[in-house]
Amino acid sequence: MLMRPVGGKKVHWQEMLRHELVAALTQDPVVIVPVGSIEQHGPHCPQDVDISIPFHLAMQAAAAIDEFPVIVAPPVGLGFTHYNMGEVGTITLSLATFIDVLCDVSRSLWANGFHRLILLNGHGGNEQPSWAAAMKLAEEDVWPVALTYWNMAPKELRAWSEADDGSIGHGGEWETSLQLYLRPDLVDMSRAVKDEWRLKFGPEVGRYARFPERRREMAHGVMGDPFVASAAKGERFFSILRERLIALCREYHEIDPPIYREFGSHCP
Ligand SMILES: [Zn+2]
Numbered sequence: 001m002l003m004r005p006v007g008g009k010k011v012h013w014q015e016m017l018r019h020e021l022v023a024a025l026t027q028d029p030v031v032i033v034p035v036g037s038i039e040q041h042g043p044h045c046p047q048d049v050d051i052s053i054p055f056h057l058a059m060q061a062a063a064a065i066d067e068f069p070v071i072v073a074p075p076v077g078l079g080f081t082h083y084n085m086g087e088v089g090t091i092t093l094s095l096a097t098f099i100d101v102l103c104d105v106s107r108s109l110w111a112n113g114f115h116r117l118i119l120l121n122g123h124g125g126n127e128q129p130s131w132a133a134a135m136k137l138a139e140e141d142v143w144p145v146a147l148t149y150w151n152m153a154p155k156e157l158r159a160w161s162e163a164d165d166g167s168i169g170h171g172g173e174w175e176t177s178l179q180l181y182l183r184p185d186l187v188d189m190s191r192a193v194k195d196e197w198r199l200k201f202g203p204e205v206g207r208y209a210r211f212p213e214r215r216r217e218m219a220h221g222v223m224g225d226p227f228v229a230s231a232a233k234g235e236r237f238f239s240i241l242r243e244r245l246i247a248l249c250r251e252y253h254e255i256d257p258p259i260y261r262e263f264g265s266h267c268p
Pocket residue numbers: 041049050122123124169170171175
């Protein structure tokens with residue numbers, strides 16, 4: 001998993017020497033924590049789809065920016081995915097443990113002096129829990145930005161969907177495309193299947209009312225249509241995500257997190 005960017009630039013936190021981290025601290029660095037999950041992704045995709053995508057995005061953003069340090073923290077590869085249990089391959093953390101892991105990692109990075117943190121998530125079940133972790137940390141005056149990668153380009157995702165209607169799905173059109181682009185040797189399209197979306201509520205009410213997921217009830221553990229996936233689509237989507245992440249890093253470098261000041265500190 002610890003591949004290096006083309007050109008061999010050092011971007012991984014765990015490979016840095018102490019003086020390199022100290023030097024980075026003087027240049028308003030951004031630290032990206034890839035956050036994902038190990039879980040079944042249908043019969044044709046590997047278990048680590050959801051951590052591989054934020055990891056590749058983080059690594060490429062870090063490699064692309066030379067004006068200041070962007071460092072990729074050790075990936076948090078295990079997530080909150082109880083609803084994928086029941087298909088072989090899934091390893092889940094409990095909700096409280098997952099939130100605690102994100103909080104402890106963020107607190108540690110913060111305590112090291114790194115105050116521009118991005119928790120870059122790649123798993124649907126982690127989305128609200130990652131935000132909950134950020135909310136919890138804000139109460140302690142620790143300020144990561146928690147975001148989920150596909151939310152960086154929702155309009156493009158919808159406009160470019162042929163089958164999955166703007167949803168990242170699960171082993172469907174988009175995750176399969178991204179894997180075919182990033183790691184084609186790990187995808188076996190001869191085993192691909194399409195699953196129907198199963199919603200309890202009808203289409204109208206289902207727009208605003210839904211249950212948390214319980215994917216084990218789906219026939220093949222897939223959401224969406226992998227048969228319209230392609231490496232070219234994956235590359236197109238990945239490129240826009242990469243661009244947006246780079247833009248976020250550049251802007252984040254220029255601003256300070258909203259650390260609480262003493263009451264009255266705004267008064268002249
Ligand atoms: Zn996934």
